[in-house]
Amino acid sequence: MTRLRFLGLTASILFLLPGCFVGSSRQAIYETCSRDRDCTLDADLCAGVTVEYSNSTIRDAICTVDCRDDADCPYSYNGEPGGCYSQDIGRDDTSGPPICFERCFDDRDCLEGFRCLDSTQLLIDRGDSICVPG
Numbered sequence: 001m002t003r004l005r006f007l008g009l010t011a012s013i014l015f016l017l018p019g020c021f022v023g024s025s026r027q028a029i030y031e032t033c034s035r036d037r038d039c040t041l042d043a044d045l046c047a048g049v050t051v052e053y054s055n056s057t058i059r060d061a062i063c064t065v066d067c068r069d070d071a072d073c074p075y076s077y078n079g080e081p082g083g084c085y086s087q088d089i090g091r092d093d094t095s096g097p098p099i100c101f102e103r104c105f106d107d108r109d110c111l112e113g114f115r116c117l118d119s120t121q122l123l124i125d126r127g128d129s130i131c132v133p134g
Contacts, residue, residue, distance in 0.1 A: 027063045030076050030102040030131065031111060039063035042074055047099045050088045051122075051132045060113075060133035064099045073100035078109045083130050089122050101130040 026040040027033045033046035043063035051058045064082075067073050073082025080103035088096035102109075104116035110131035118129040 028077065029063055029065075029074050029100075030082070031063050032113065032133070033061050033063045045099070047087050049099075049133055050096070051117075051134055052089075053121075053134065058132075058134045062099075062101075062133070064101070067098050067100050076102040077111075078102070078104065080104065080109065083124070083128055085122075085124050085130065089124070089130075089132065101132065104129050104131050 029043040036046045048061045067084035070084050082100035084098050086096045087099045107116045114131040115134040119126045
């Protein structure tokens, strides 16, 4: 009888364990998100980002942090330090509050769904490149 109770208890625990993890996955810094609580602790903000390309505008949101300069920005999974730029980033508009973006050398450095754009394509520091939705 004790063995049957043990097996029943074990089965109950295993059945309940998956429920413990529902909703616990969080987005890391610089990944897309829907709301602040989607982001891990290293990214306290789910910020809307608007990117103006020459013929279109893309809106998305990323897990990030507010910043005053690059020193406030965490490193990303690709090993690059973040860059502090306006969340409304494009050719003509940089009016939004500053947030951290993932830096890159090319599209392969960016997460899926992001592109690596440089200072010839965005109003960012000359010679810099960041990952933006697109």
